Amino acid sequence: MTKTIAFETQTKALIDDLKSVCANYGLGNDGNEFKIITQVFLYKFLNDKFVYEVKKIDPNIAKAENWEEALSAYSTDDYEMLMMQLSESTARINPHHFISSLFKRQNEPKFADIFDNTLLDIAKENSDIFSVITDGGEKIVLFENISKYVTDKRDEFCKAIINKLIGFSFEHIFEEKFDFYAAIFEYLIKDYNSNSGGKYAEYFTPHAVAKVMAKCLVPEDVSNVTCYDPAAGSGSLLMNLAHEIGEDECTIYTQDISQKSSNLLRLNLILNDLVHSIPNVVKGNTISEPYHKDDKGKLETFDYIVSNPPFKLDFSDYRDDLDSKENKERFFAGIPKIPNKQKESMAIYLLFLQHIIFSLKDNGKAAMVVPTGFITAQSGIDKAIRQKLVDEKMLAGAVSMPSNIFASTSANVSIIFIDKENKGDVVLIDASNLGTTIKEGKNQKTVLSPEEEDIIINTFNTKEPIDDFSVVVTCDDIKSKNYSLSAGQYFEVKIDYVDITQNEFVQKMESFDKELEVLFNESRLIQIEISKNLTGLVYAGSEK
Template sequence: MTTTQQFAQQTKKLIDDLKSVCANYGLGNDGNEFKIITQVFLYKFLNDKFVYEIKQLDKRIGNAKNWEAALNKLSDDEYEMLKMQLKESTAHIKKDHYISTLFARQNEPNFADIFDSTLVDIARDNSDIFSVLTGGGEKIVLFENLSKYVTDKRDDFCKAIVNKLTGFSFEHIFNEKFDFYATIFEYLIKDYNTNSGGKYAEYFTPHAVAKIMARCLVPKKNGRKVQNVTCYDPSAGSGTLLMNLAHEIGEDKCTIYSQDISQKSSGLLRLNLILNNLVHSIHNIIKGNTILEPYHKKDNGKLEQFDYIVSNPPFKLDFSDYSKDLESKENHDRFFAGVPKIPEKKKESMAIYLMFLQHIIYSLKAKGKAAVVVPTGFITAQSGIDMKIRQKLVNEKMLAGVVSMPSNIFANTGTNVSILFIDKTNKEDVVLIDASNLGTTVKDGKNQKTVLSHTEEDQIISTFNNKEAVDDFSVVVSYEDIASKNYSLSAGQYFEVKIEHVDISCDEFKSKMNDFTNCLDKLFSESTKLERVIKKQLSGLNYE
């Protein structure tokens, strides 16, 4: 087993141990369990990273047999000077806030209060860097009082938590890359990022979809050329799409912006940014309603525009409470194709994704690119807002292509999806891919889902980026071609119907024609006989 695999195993065990503690104190499957698990995990991660960075800055501490004793020998001024040299992405932690300090104090009276105050103090001391903002400007800090979620034996609960944090250190894995932390993050939140929470449920975008979106937006041949760009997701969820995009560009070459109505999602996205070395973007995470109150604006009050946008917006959501407000004059340009009408009985069937899609198009820079997950029905709808959006993309030449994905690529929804790629610089041909026949069906809990192999993912990415036409898989068409097909973006409607021709001699042709004639004569003869029988039977029928 490699060192990386070993630490991945230890990290997952830590997560399982924390869940076990919660279960033992009555919090298993409790709505607050995910807050405890994610915040304690983050405390452990930030504590170990702080120690790691301090050891890198001062080799005396790094080489000491007891780093904490060596660190405690520093005067307060020396300690503060050392903290000032830390990277901006490293949380500042006081001497009495270490995990080792808590471990040593666990038998003191009212230990739950000591534990809670430690986390709250760290959150306060680092609020400028690590806080998520609400649309109204309020700060959502890193940590809160966690023992309040336990009805009794609060001290014992906090002791059990701290004892799980001392088994190993993250120090050896801070140099790991995106794939390691993506796996850890998915494992950490797998029980909490589901659709069981009602209408603002988060959906975990499959890695295959995220990978295809990122690598088609940023082809490897162009990856090194991308510098100092902005990346935005108006319905970010836990950040899977943004993390994949940032990884393709380079975490140090981009700045992340996001907005999501769910506080839970915003917290998970913050955790994702911390794990993936994108702390510099945390202050751009906004908890709020993107469609009603978009937060990111320029100094003149107009909406900010971005270099790259990725999104897997909600497909169905009741926004009837504020839909009339979206029809105001100030929103006319943003929602150029209109606002969906409100059904009388099924308000949640409103196509909210059409609002996000219009918002995304409006929020792209002049040379911007976007990738958006849409219901496959969008690409062929014959009228309405869907058609108006497609017409704009084609008539103004800002479409890169479409990839129609296999059914059940999302295990928790039966809706077939496609990925719409927008590119304001693409004035020539468009790539349409039908990948609906790819993948293998597997069981995912009670649901079925389709899984793409790495080879199939690469096939889609390569075909798209190279603009290849492949029989019964992809076509390369002009904007004029699309307009002539009623703006359909379905690859299947452009596939050629092929008729196979076989060369035969004149004698073979005459022989075949003679066989056809004889066969027809036989059939006609049998038909005549049958006709006589039927007439005879009918003539023998009497009323009585």
């Protein structure tokens, strides 16, 4: 544990150092700073991962006093043979592309070009495995020439970057597990993954929400499954789900309209040993142009789906195109109309939820974050979706989370759980009173303790009714409540009865009589006083 904390501290210090370099060259809080930080971090990670894996393959490299020289001494054929033994999750890097090689060349003319060309060469060499694709089929490779973002002193900037990278090694952290990388990833992107006005899930889903979703979806062992998020953002939900299933037991598929989010998701997949899923990461509009399809051109279906999509977004430009014969089954409950005012308030989450239901296999499971108003809406598309989930017995449960669980929004949220094979009762949980409120920046945020997270998870998975917290109801019970999924509407109003003797009853009644008599007397005195004051006011008025 002490070593893990030390590694985490050192890794965060490297991130801070890289941000400091950007600030010194006028890029602090610049729109391009995150591109530089994330790509340089990834270059360092892939460089050290390559060395780590090579040392495991060839003991002579591990024992060598200088591993760079030992690798450079390989013949071309021997080096190629070594590369072939690497797993697909390890990027192929040539000796002249090592960070140590760039460090030795930092005083050469036009070093920025050397630095940029190194990144571009690595990206090209590894484009088949490490590229994100667009819905039009274009590849978004690993790296770009990052020095272009510096207006002057490009060589000095790249030298400063290399000098920060050379004194640190990731080799110690490759045995670390999910929780370590989750913390590092969150720290890495914390300044760059803001709400951005709520556009396409760019914000980071809190760990508590991701943990609850994953552990309620996967209460037991599964293997060889597909996982999907149609609004993946930076992928925190999928990382938690994959970790719960087992990274080697699942394949991830995503789509997100934001290139920024897709690049962050790729980084997250690399950190969490899910490189095999990178070719399934798609930058594109899921609602208007869903990408993942089978051989017959039909939308692909998945074993598990998780999502925290944008709740409201102006999609008026393509709203009418969605209202087509091809989409009738996918958007079974309807497409939100374009409001006369505030087009940005269009409830796009309703389309994502319908898309998720349509994209589930016959035995699939899903969990999605929705605004809490969804679970009680009395009419419209909201209710039509709930009605389908209940009538077709696909609803597994709903959890109302505490307010301010997202620091970036005060909107109350709930989690809807879907299980196409759920033939039993439904679990409804009101967790709105859990958590501790803390200050995060200018916002209030509610934080759940690990024990509170476990209470939600265990209650859901065991289907345990707890007074004023959870209920277990049938689909018929839900129908009788106008399809409401609010746990509070099902809580029993309890009256406590206490056995007392006749004498105790008489004494209590006499006590009540005395209290009432005192109150009546006080009331009469107040009325007399009011009457006197009114009489005085009338008399004073007549005098005038």
